[in-house]
Amino acid sequence: MDPNKEIENNQETQELIDAYLLGKLDATALTDFNERLSIFPKFRAMVEEQRLLFKSVEEYNLKSSLDEYHSEIKDEPEKKWLSPGWLALAASFIVLIGIASWAIFNNGNSPQKVFAANFKPDPGLPTSMGTSSEYEFYYGMVNYKRKEYAEAISRWEPIYGANPENDTLVYFLGVANLANGNARQAEKYLKMANEKTESAFYEDAKYYLALSLLKEHKIEEAIETLSNSSSPANTSLLKQLKDL
Known part of the structure; x- marks a missing residue:
């Protein structure tokens, strides 16, 4: 050697x-x-x-937010990172986002207050390092969970470029851009995610799309985005938007 x-x-x-x-x-x-x-x-x-x-x-x-997930898959076969079952579980975490009480906004409500009270980045997907073709995706998810959103975006965008139909990447690129302060770019990705009606992230994409539109002061469009949603988080946000 x-x-x-x-x-x-x-x-x-x-x-x-x-x-x-x-x-x-x-x-x-x-x-x-x-x-x-x-x-x-x-x-x-x-x-x-x-x-x-x-x-x-x-x-x-x-982290405690993933304890339940780990206990449920403990005795199951190994799953790929895009498995529909646990993607749906990961997506369901958004329902647990803490939303400020409606009464808080009865006086002096504003788009800035509504956004600040409702925006919390998606907790992300479980990461499992190993030898796989999703190596860069895993690295990006680690960056994302560290709140290193620019780094996550830089890792994910080339993957998205090679596979623009990947609903997971489209969704997380949208959320990462919104967390990174780029509402316009977030709107672009989240509108694409909102078109993927069969995606496990469909309802969550509506939530973050509405927030990106709110950030750009497109309140009527944000209301329209949530108008046909039945998820608890989306319904609560819709009520707050209508009060603006």
Whole structure:
């Protein structure tokens, strides 16, 4: 093994490090991996960075908002990150968003107050690091949960460009842009998400689309967006919008 050989930080190297951290290397591969660790400082730095990222993911997965999710899938087969069943569960978390009491807005109601009282970013999807084709998506979700919205958007936009029909990406790009203060771009993505009537995120997309429109002072359009929704969060927001 040439100690002067450059170690490239590419997908293959990342997947090798993942396998090491997940304990999936066989004896021969592990010996080779440890040899590389002892020789290449840059490689050791990559491993440590990946280890820290794993730790971050684990911390997010232990959050109380995901405890119920973990208990329900404990004995089920492994599911892909776009599985309709748990996407629907993740989407349902939005119903739990704390919405200020209607009475608070009886006096001095304003678009700014309604937005501030109702906007809270979607908690995001459970992240599970490993060797998969959704590697960049997972990294973006970690950024998103850290409130690093610009970084999440920069990771997700190339994936969206290659697959614009992906309702998960469209939805989270919309929410991330709204959280990042770009209501116009959020409106663009969330309007696309609002057209995907079979999506697990359909009702939640309406909620965030209405908020993005509210942020742009398009109150009548926001009201129209929520007019046929029956979700509790959307119904509450609709009442507040009609009072403006």
